[in-house]
Amino acid sequence: MAQETNLLMEVPKASRPRERLDQYGEKALATHELLAIVLRTGPKDSNVIQLSLRVLNEFEDLYSLKMASVEELMGIKGIGRTKAIEIKACVELGIRIANATQLKSGTITSTQSAGSLLQKEMRDLQQEHVVALYLNTKNEIIKKKTIFIGSLNSSVAHPREIFREAVRFAAARIILAHNHPSGNPEPSEADLVFTRRMVECGEMMGIEVLDHFIIGVNQYLSLKEFGIV
Missing domain, CATH: 3.40.140.10 (Cytidine Deaminase, domain 2)
Incomplete structure (x- = not known):
């Protein structure tokens, strides 16, 4: 864990996705930066930014990533079962939010x-x-x-x-x-x-x-x- 944390800290402060989101908002972040926030840490041989790029390079597009199974995600170096499950949970949450509609509580007619x-x-x-x-x-x-x-x-x-x-x-x-x-x-x-x-x-x-x-x-x-x- 110490190695993972140290490697994450090697990412320049101005490039750290959490700090960038806090300063500029979520829309300013690239897709790999958003994924890096979900993944949190990288494996022993790379930082979390490199890991998120590796994940995205494994799939043709975000639709393919959405459809990937836990086992397929675990086939990527640096992605264990826990991180694979977290990615799947994040994808499903995004789908549910995208399908959500604004609740109505009646109509004022007069x-x-x-x-x-x-x-x-x-x-x-x-x-x-x-x-x-x-x-x-x-x-x-x-x-x-x-x-x-x-x-x-x-x-x-x-x-x-x-x-x-x-x-x-x-x-x-x-x-x-x-x-x-x-x-x-x-x-x-x-x-x-x-x-x-x-x-x-x-x-x-x-x-x-x-x-x-x-x-x-x-x-x-x-x-x-x-x-x-």
Whole structure:
């Protein structure tokens, strides 16, 4: 193991794949560098970069590598059963990720459908929660997330937290909601200021804020219907 580690350290620091991925991102790495990260170490007579190149040279293309069996991988000098199994696991994980689809949690068809959904989920909360529904271009809910807990006039109520998630999930639109534990959905001045600020930020980013709901115990208020959004 000491020999393997020493040989890995012989790779110049600027060329070490882990460091390069950390600095430049995964898309900047060549295929053999990505494979080197999976393999971690090389055998006694070569470093991990050389081993990853050796593996790729054994196959015509990445499809052939994908279809290779554990036994075929073990036929490559420096690849034992453990490394062969790790390669197969990595390949299968990549296939499953590539086939994954974004989960949907229903479609918003109207102000009433959004308000009813949010009122049902938030009416019994004992502390003020700010929730965002992230929608795609078909108004399908692709993510529902509690952004923060606390009063809207608090320093934590910042648009960057909400729009960071919108960008992350590639949302086209946002619906916001927060509850009033008192049960009265009447908007405060802080509610109105926050809503206007969110609408302005959404316009600058090209992400529409469709509505902001204030949730009470037995009723909700739409700030879009209230004329604020």
